[in-house]
Every structure is written in C-alpha cells, then in structure tokens.
Amino acid sequence: MxxxxxxxxxxxxxxxxxxxxxxxxxxxxxxxxxxxxxxxxxxxxxxxxxxxxxxxxxxxxxxxxxxxxxxxxxxxxxxxxxxxxxxxxxxxxxxxxRRIASLADAADEGADIAAPPDAAGRIDLDEALRALGPAERICVSMCYGAGLSHAEAADALNLPLGTVKSHVKRGLEKLRARLAPADPEERRRENG
The missing domain is CATH 1.10.1740.10 (RNA polymerase sigma factor, region 2, helix turn helix motif)
Incomplete structure (x- = not known):
C-alpha cells in the first residue's frame, strides 16, 4: 500500500x-x-x-x-x-x-469488595470490574462496554431480562461503592 x-x-x-x-x-x-x-x-x-x-x-x-x-x-x-x-x-x-450455566450460582456467592482506591485517588476500572462476581462483570460489560441493551444482553446470555437487570444493578452499586471517593469525615474517623 x-x-x-x-x-x-x-x-x-x-x-x-x-x-x-x-x-x-x-x-x-x-x-x-x-x-x-x-x-x-x-x-x-x-x-x-x-x-x-x-x-x-x-x-x-x-x-x-x-x-x-x-x-x-x-x-x-x-x-x-x-x-x-x-x-x-x-x-x-x-x-x-459450559461456564455460563454457573453464572447464576456464582453471582449469589458474590465477591468481596475491597476498600476504595488509595489516598492518591487512583481509579482502576479493570481492577474494580475484576472484584465483581462473574455474572455481574459480564452483564455490566455487555450493557456499558459493548453498548447492548438489557434485553439484548439477556438474549445473548440466555438469561431472563430481570436477572440481567439485577446483575447490572448490583454490579453498578458495587462499582460505585468501590470507585467513589472516600468521604473526608469518614477518613478522619478512620485515621482517628
């Protein structure tokens, strides 16, 4: 060329x-x-x-x-x-x-969400996504990363629409909690 x-x-x-x-x-x-x-x-x-x-x-x-x-x-x-x-x-x-069948079970177990990002304020979305359960990670990635609607994601995953919506909602809540800046008042109490 x-x-x-x-x-x-x-x-x-x-x-x-x-x-x-x-x-x-x-x-x-x-x-x-x-x-x-x-x-x-x-x-x-x-x-x-x-x-x-x-x-x-x-x-x-x-x-x-x-x-x-x-x-x-x-x-x-x-x-x-x-x-x-x-x-x-x-x-x-x-x-x-055959991993998709275990997603519903794995979501119930969930993943422990670590403390918010360090004091330097670094946010690592990939790390935060890895902290989600497998079902939550895939549903959030499909709906927000690939741009699929909840219905399209449900169809692709062969899951009920309500299940996908629940995974997305829980996943976003966990991401918000993990990625939100720490409350200054809470930080003062922790550092006591």
Whole structure:
C-alpha cells in the first residue's frame, strides 16, 4: 500500500472505510482493524477474558465483521457494531465451555469488595470490574462496554431480562461503592 493511500485511508470516516471494505478494499478494512482492535480486546478483557483469549476472540470478531461488512449500514458507530460482535463471540465461547450455566450460582456467592482506591485517588476500572462476581462483570460489560441493551444482553446470555437487570444493578452499586471517593469525615474517623 502506498503512503498516499495510507494517508487517504487514515483520514477517512469509519462509514466510508466500511463501504470501501464492502466493495473489496482489504486495506480499508485493515484501517478499521487498526483503529478499533484495541477497544474490542479491552472490552473482552473487562468481560473476563484472559489476554490471549481476548486476542483470539477479537480476531474472530473481526473475521466475522469482514464477512458481514455489507450488513453495516452506518446507522451507528462501527466501533459499537464490532464490539457487539466481539461480546457475542466471547459469550458463545463461554457457553461452549459450559461456564455460563454457573453464572447464576456464582453471582449469589458474590465477591468481596475491597476498600476504595488509595489516598492518591487512583481509579482502576479493570481492577474494580475484576472484584465483581462473574455474572455481574459480564452483564455490566455487555450493557456499558459493548453498548447492548438489557434485553439484548439477556438474549445473548440466555438469561431472563430481570436477572440481567439485577446483575447490572448490583454490579453498578458495587462499582460505585468501590470507585467513589472516600468521604473526608469518614477518613478522619478512620485515621482517628
């Protein structure tokens, strides 16, 4: 690929790149992968995938996106479209491994939430997500990371809508508690 073509593609909008890719321009699709690959892998890691597994699932997601690029109409962001594909691929992988059946049981056990971030005020969302139970982490990641509605997440997980809503609500409450800045009055009492 020439430098001029690379510059042209780098300056193109995602919708234009998707149209070019649908017409057979592999370089245009390569630019989409370059732009959005790390976001897809990041979402998968937040959903609970190990780094190597996130790479594998992201690669599968982009292969599917390439095969179905003609279905992308530009009505939403390409990034959201490919993240949804990645999230669904990861869930299919979980279902194959029979882990999805244990999510409801694991959610009841829950995870102990550690103290809020240290005094320096650092917030690590990935660390906070790892502190959630598996069901809560996946539901929150799907609804807020992949942009799926509660109903879409319920359908993808093959769980009742109310169950997904409960996992999301509990997960968000735990995240708020973990990520909220410590109350100065409470801090004074602790330091006594």
């Amino acid at each position: 020439s430098g001029a073509q690379q510059t042209r593609l780098a300056g193109s909008h995602d919708v234009e790149l998707a149209a070019l890719a649908a017409a057979g321009d592999r370089a245009a699709f390569g630019e989409l992968v370059r732009r959005h690959g790390s976001a897809v892998r990041g979402l998968l890691r937040r959903m609970g995938a190990a780094p190597a597994e996130a790479d594998d699932v992201a690669q599968d997601a982009f292969l599917i996106a390439f095969e179905r690029i003609g279905e992308f109409r530009g009505q939403g962001a390409f990034a959201a479209w490919v993240r949804k594909i990645g999230a669904r691929q990861y869930l299919r992988r979980l279902q194959k491994e």
